[in-house]
Amino acid sequence: MTGSEKQAPKPIILSVDDDPSVSRAVARDLRRHYGESYRIVRAESGPDALDALKELKLRGETVAVFVADYRMPQMSGIEFLEQAMDLFPLARRVLLTAYADTHAAIDAINVVDLDHYLLKPWDPPEEKLYPVIDGLLDAWRAAGDRPIPHTKIIGHRWNARSAEVRDFLARNRLPYHWFMADEPEGQRMLEAAGLDDRTLPVVITEQGQPMVNPSETELADRLGLSTTPSEEFYDLVVIGGGPAGLAAAVYGASEGLDTVLIERTATGGQAGQSSRIENYLGFPDGVSGSQLADRARRQAEKFNAELITTREAVALEVNGPVKTIKFADGTSIDARAVILATGVSYRQLQAEGCVDLTGKGIYYGAANSVASECEDEDVYIVGGANSAGQAAMYLSRDARSVTLVVRGPSLEASMSYYLIQQIEANPRITVRTCTEVQRAAGDGHLENLYLVNRNSGAVEEVSAARLFIFIGAAPLTEWLDDVVARDDHGFILAGPDLKACSRWPLERPPHHLETSVPGVFVAGDVRSESAKRVAAAVGEGSMAVMLVHRYLAEA
Template sequence: MSKPVLMTVDDDPGVSRSVARDLRRRYGQDYRVVRAESGADALEALRELVLRGEPVAAILADYRMPGMNGIEFLEQAMDVAPHARRALLTAYADTDAAIQAINVVDVDHYLLKPWDPPEEKLYPVIDALVETWRAIGERSVEEIRVIGHRWSAECFAARDFLARNQVPYRYMSVDDPEGVRLLEAAGASPDDVPVLVTPDGRALTAPTEAEIAAAVGLTTDPATDFYDLIVIGGGPAGLGSAVYGASEGLRTVLVERQATGGQAGQSSRIENYLGFPDGVSGAQLTDRARRQAAKFGAEVLTTREVVALEARGSARVVRFGDGTEIAAHAVVLATGVSYRALEAPGVSDLTGRGVFYGSAATEAPACKGQDVYVVGGANSAGQAAVFFSRHAATVTVLVRGSSLEASMSSYLIKQLDAIDNITVRTGTEVVEAGGDGHLERLVLVDRNSGEQEGVKAASMFIFIGAAPRTEWLDGVVARDERGFVRTGPDLVVGGRRPQGWTLPRDPYHLESSVPGVFVAGDVRAESVKRVASAVGEGAMAVTLVHRYLSEQ
């Protein structure tokens, strides 16, 4: 098989030769470097490479090229070589163009000229590109086909589950000719949807999430019944614990109820996460963390809901909803929080039918030309508003409070102000939702005047509150009045350790009222609700797990 290709495109012959020289010096043994001096020439070369069956690993394109700039070229290159990773070469003055490239053509990186020394500024970027390409490769993408109704809550749940677990799928309506054909082949009717057809031809009628997970190859059953560390929850904190636990030699299993990433995994772009100056989507960050955990040997179980936690001697036992159990020396609780339900007439009936909790990125194409409402004033709501503004005719952000400053990062507030089709309405609540089978209208109330107003609405995305899912821990670990788990110094009151504490020391900083059970991320009482702090707590919890294990 021929060497994979690294392509560089720059209209300046001197720069083009310089980039190619640096690439050959580092990657020439394993990759073939191809250079072009215009976007048109590069597209022709790409087509020839594809026709000859030569894999293209990465493309570096200069932004300022006559006739076709780097963004326009990369947008067309995506159609020719969709698996190739993409980077934009740009001057410092063009960083706005680089940000545009990230948003428009999903560029993986941008490089500032000059890139000397390449060991510091060029090679780390190329290393990341080829590492990602190797993980995905040129293999064909085998799609799951989903047949359903546009306004079916069950169909939305199936598509959302696949999307959040980054499983490629193609959706078709029961009214599409191909959808009709597949329903007939599966022996199903339009009333049986969703129907999923796997690449090997199996048909699943109205499947559960566990059945979907098994069909697409997600791991649902543990490899053994005893581990060093069980991590419950697959958000940033849980993924952080899984990566650090497995990398430090602990037999680690991460248990996730639905999809890794948590609320952060649904964010269209996180722009204040350390080390990603051009931002990173929640899905990208989740995918990298999940692959990283797997690389170190951590198991990831999906669609397994934990319903009980018990201390049996030195073992910590976790019980699943189906009655099965696994045990470990230590446990990290990283279950995060859920959005609170919006209590207003009509909302629950229309959930999944135009009313959604979280960003529900799968709905973006359907929002084209529509009026969209985002309810909430925190960062997740702001990120969703920016994302949907690229699709919808209008996006209205509804905030109960008098301003966004208390709950949203300033960079997001500035972004919202700069986007013409986004409107922020403070002091406003939704008091009713209505429609014939799907959302068509909302009734809003001004909290100051009490005046109500009816508005047309095609979709509403809800981001309110932070409710921990900790009812299953009642009577096991100490929680505060809102259900968040208390840890460390908060458990020691008046010099007295928590009831039932058996060790001759105070609980460690992230340790719960049960020795060996640690807590990280949003579910912990008084935690900082940020992705970076959750990852940090997940890593710190593993350090404390090691300290705890050394005492046993």
Template sequence: MPGSEHQPRLPAILTVDDDPAVSRAVARDLRRHYGERYRIIRAESGADAVEALKELKLRGDTVAVLVADYRMPQMSGIEFLEQAMEFFPLARRVLLTAYADTHAAIDAINVVDLDHYLLKPWDPPEEKLYPVIDGLLEEWRAVGDRGMPYTKVIGHRYNDRSWEVRQFLARNEYSFRSVNADEPKGRQLLEAAGLDDSQLPVVITEKGEKLVAPTDGELATLLGLSTSPSLEMYDLAVIGGGPAGLAAAVYGASEGLKTVLIEKSSTGGQAGRSSKIENYLGFPFGISGAELTTSARRQAEKFGAEVITTQEAGRLKTGGVGAAHSIVLNDDTTIGARAVILATGVDYRQLRITGCWDDPDDPACNYIGRGVYYGASVSDNSECAGEDVYIVGGANSAGQAAMFMSQTAKTVTMLIRGPSLEAGMSQYLVDRVKRTENIIVRTCTEVIDTVADGDRLTSLVLSDRQTGETETVSCDRMCCFIGATPRTDWLEEAGIARDDHDFILSGPDVSKVSGWMLDRPPHHLETSVPGVFVAGDVRSDSAKRVAAAVGEGSMAVMLVHRYLAET
């Protein structure tokens, strides 16, 4: 078109269907709703669509969404999407299927990491098409096809604070690119900022602002997160921002309670570190932990809950029956609440071997953040590109991390003390792990020692629990998922009853211990202190599943209402 070089280069939405009538209908509906912001391109065969993508790539254009029909001659929709990933790997992928072909969409999850499938016909598009495409476009815009996002994190591969900064930003779904200071790009950015590698990590914002070795509070301010409560007294204080705490904040605020949620780092808890949660109700194609929990935080804030990050509850002072409780934060701020929900979750248990735990007798020998990690260790899977990664543990969180890192790692080896994966992992995940060529599963194996070069991990010493034989293996990164330690040590002063493993007792279990002060029995999720409730993984005998935590968080709010009505 004459003068087209002067037109703005809109990102494209490409649709391909071999049925001309359907092809025109898809393009018509998309153009009607998105035509002013996106270029709508249609093709009537997979081959034509691939050629269109090649041309777009050569021109430097971007593609936001790909919509492909499943049943096409010569090249199926899945085959097309698989080829399309080579040109535009960040484009969101949608498969059009008839009802009888929904099995194809399930297969496509494993082949092309499908984002959504749509059943034909989708009338009315306002209900069945546009909400899906709107969500995918929002996800795409958060990443786009930019070579370098505006915000850069300059750090060192084996600097533990650099790793913590990347994790904080990633878990809050803040778009950035990590650059190592010893790479040409990193040295160039440091020189331009007038800094050197003794000041790492450095965050350079899209406005050119420099944050040198930023604290979590400074990062929270960058992200626009609240770091201090606005009130002295609340109806409900939720301690902990994992799925249970977020659910409690959503339901508390939506039902009219003045609600505050206190989280010491970033919302999400252990679930927020998961690369993909695939067995949570309502998300057939899975959802990342960060995406799920960030959406939940926004939902809580929409209803009026205050979400305070980078603050830790240091002490809980319980009031009498019907009296307010006091929470003392780590900056000595004190807030009051008529009711409290404890949703502090758990930490991964540390390996008690050299360099893998906070050893008070040898504090200098610590490789945590320098090759040893607890939970997921990467903010994006490119961080472990070409590495030999070892994952200790065999539960779902370990399997999800293995699948995520296997996309770029040279090898991912799962070390399991027991005889099989099936004992602790959901079957759908077991099947995916076994199908992935570069994931190796070693059963009846444990880590007994580490080898380091300077201050970073280089090798592991493994032991076969059946034969007793040992072996030293090269390791670039070890991620541990070996059980849970509850975050309850700060509750000593409050006198809240706990079990032998320090998980919080509640409901009927409280009746078995002394100290209950009321004639009525404790509510189901109520602790030994009236008006203080517990939800999620920190509760004794909890299910340790995201869905269970969300259910307990919402149920706890219902019980809070009962308690407040009684007092």
């Protein structure tokens, strides 16, 4: 499970009896004695009870005790308990019988592992009912069954889409519980949903609604994220939800601008996936990227900035003082000013076999949802910058070994000194310099890597359970082609850097973070020659808002 804790629902005691008067009497006596700590649910037929159990299973609730009448016309109590056990195998089982049916109750002890049978009538309950249920509840609690008040994901360890869904929920700080489809509880979940393992991944909401291989937009809509801007016109539109974009949203909204932030996946950006940032001002003990992103998001919402997820900007149009942002779904919004904070993405590793095994042992970044499964594994990391170093330190807690594969002759050129020291002192981490991944191989998932030494050309085959890739930084700016000036690598030019491109249309010089389009600013890693550090991105995001105010005052 990941995400914040939530109050668990009460465990359930379920009674089923086709005689309405008996059903009400059982529920009344149970509610009187156990209602404070347990929810009492009653049904008047076996099929109705099974339907209710499937809904409870999908919602993540749990059943402590079944109390079923033996003689029911559609389905006997024993038949009901046989099927109910498939959904809640840890629940305790009681059969209500008449004196003439005691032989059936004795047989049920062997058929459904019956815990107890009660003769009707059970009056007084203080003597005949409650002591029995008390003992069964004690045994149930000792078995460790608990409700799961979160979204459930049923998938496969080496299913790429399962990994993507887990990563999406984790990065958006949506709590979930992960079930393997080939394990008993995952199979019970699929059975309750009427599905099988050919439909993976399956996501089941807290309300018990199953979704088969949902898109990120479907997940966001169903799980309560904001996906649609509430207005058509804003003072400020921020594109990108990394540190620069979140800082811009905080400062824009706090200083009175009607502000919306548009993020295509999850707030936090690449920094949000960092296991620990130790050189960020004000956090001497370090802070995880997820924690930093969550605090920034809540701070932006505190000042009434709108945060929109799973919306991808595909075009920027300039119509005089109005800037129009168009989205992939055909909708658009207008603004007086825009801050581009789209960040960068990891470059794709051009090694044979990587494409086929992505999500099946090969991952870009190191999402906590996957990193938590690396216990006693030999894992490899490609990259030599801070993000790779932070991942190495984090993974080394549980992995048997961590190997950093670095193209250059050392780490000094791209990694902070404090991280290099930590890596050198960690006995589980090995650094292989002047090395590249030539090929990845495995049957359905990563099993082996072929590493080539750049100096000698020698190739070595190694066993590898996981490969995490942190190479380079590709700017996400293709959608701005022919609109704003960019350098040869696609990073956005701004301020003084615009002198060489002759794209600036006004007599006044551009503001420091202003692009070739007046009123459109850039902040963070997507800016040409940026520092590629979290603190620098935050500073640029806040500074860009100050320049937006200056631009609006001039307009």
